Amino acid sequence: MTGLVIRLAPHERVLLNGAVIENGDRRTSISIKTPNANVLRLRDAIHPEQANTPVKRTCYLAQLILSGDSSATDIAPSLIRSIEQLSQVFSDQDSRKILESASENAIKGEFYQSLKFLRLLLPREKRLFAIGVS
DSSP states (O other), rough: OOOOOEOOTTTTTTETTTEEEOOOOOEEEEEEOTTTEEEOOOOOOOGGOOOOSSHHHHHHHHHHHHHHSSHHHHHHHHHHHHHHHHHHHSSSSHHHHHHHHHHHHHTOOHHHHHHHHTTHHHHHHHHHTTTOOO
């Protein structure tokens, strides 16, 4: 069993199955061996009022599962549907690969990996909004 490896900066916080864990003074790596553990880096967390764009809302759905605020059973269908809707907007080949990976991971229940891929679209979305394309 390989698990999920998270590298933490000094004093970085992570939410693990509802518990906030803070790293010490040095960089470290943590291996999460338990399948389906809910893990969220707090530096990556999107607050509800910040989920004001399509990509941010989709990231927020994945985050709800990772934080344990909602069950995968309840949110996963909406997450996958939202990723599919993003694929209607992000039509370039690179974005499509990112969305395909996000979708595949969401379908497999790998929500942390799905969120990682979705976050790659945030700078692209920001650029699109900056030039007035929706």
